[in-house]
Amino acid sequence: MESFNELQREILRLKAEKNALILAHYYVPLEVQDVADAVCDSFAMAQKAAGAENDLIVICGVRFMGESAKILSPDKTVLLPSPDAGCPMADMVTPEDVMRLRKLHPEAKVMCYVNSSAAVKAVSDVCCTSSSALRIARKLDCDEIIFVPDKHLGSFVAAQVPEKRFWLHDGFCPTHHRVTEADVLAAKRAHPEAVFAVHPECGEDVVKYGDLVGSTAEILDFARRTGAPEILIGTESEIVERLRRELPEKRIYGIGSSFVCPNMKKITLRALYECLRDEKYQVELPEDQLRAARKSLDEMVNS
Numbered sequence: 001m002e003s004f005n006e007l008q009r010e011i012l013r014l015k016a017e018k019n020a021l022i023l024a025h026y027y028v029p030l031e032v033q034d035v036a037d038a039v040c041d042s043f044a045m046a047q048k049a050a051g052a053e054n055d056l057i058v059i060c061g062v063r064f065m066g067e068s069a070k071i072l073s074p075d076k077t078v079l080l081p082s083p084d085a086g087c088p089m090a091d092m093v094t095p096e097d098v099m100r101l102r103k104l105h106p107e108a109k110v111m112c113y114v115n116s117s118a119a120v121k122a123v124s125d126v127c128c129t130s131s132s133a134l135r136i137a138r139k140l141d142c143d144e145i146i147f148v149p150d151k152h153l154g155s156f157v158a159a160q161v162p163e164k165r166f167w168l169h170d171g172f173c174p175t176h177h178r179v180t181e182a183d184v185l186a187a188k189r190a191h192p193e194a195v196f197a198v199h200p201e202c203g204e205d206v207v208k209y210g211d212l213v214g215s216t217a218e219i220l221d222f223a224r225r226t227g228a229p230e231i232l233i234g235t236e237s238e239i240v241e242r243l244r245r246e247l248p249e250k251r252i253y254g255i256g257s258s259f260v261c262p263n264m265k266k267i268t269l270r271a272l273y274e275c276l277r278d279e280k281y282q283v284e285l286p287e288d289q290l291r292a293a294r295k296s297l298d299e300m301v302n303s
């Protein structure tokens, strides 16, 4: 406790006073993660919010994460510390895009990555996370799948489910998309003994080098369990920092020169403090959208 700075202590005081639950994504700054009740990926955040007794939930993440928490906890107050922290990939697909793809491929079911707006979830058949996408695609009762918005995760899944036809939207995460094959090869040359754990939001020419291709939580788990003393991490830089702190006996390296999600860095301690102090930036969604988006998330959980 003594190592917390003044702002962190104030946040913890307000959190206790208001009986708030603070949930943080792995990509927000470590100093924000340090005052959270739990640090997790986006869907686990929404599930924790729904399972908690607290009526006030603060989601330290980007907008779609706050929306997912609200969808699963419609009666709770869900706050986002930085309302302008969006996800460019989620913004690349609209409900109109989904309806257009449905018209073109009327036999297909729509699978949407959880990194999407509530409005897009509301017009999809089922959601998925990066760790459940493959299982859900295999199980889905159809021969054709429209996958939105991430073309990289979509093609990673499609390659492993050859019995189905995929129609991919052309969205991508600018942060993961930026990393190139040359970046991986340079990192491998610098650390030839290292194993490589990579997120499927990266392009195919990067993912193909992965000893593990998995979600953020799976990458963390892999790094903890592997006997390899050197690990290359193919995802957002905060994961590298977190692992360096958690596993000082291992050598953890990032890939490329700036593997940073600028939107996640908008969730600063100051933004969290002011959000909690003023109980501002509530997530509000129309009733019909909440209900329809909930169906896609429930479908994912039950698949």
Ligand code: SF4
Residues within 6 Å of the ligand: 027, 062, 086, 087, 088, 089, 090, 115, 173, 174, 175, 176, 236, 261, 262, 263, 264
């Ligand atoms: S890392 Fe990519 S997918 Fe995640 S919030 Fe940032 S832009 Fe969106």
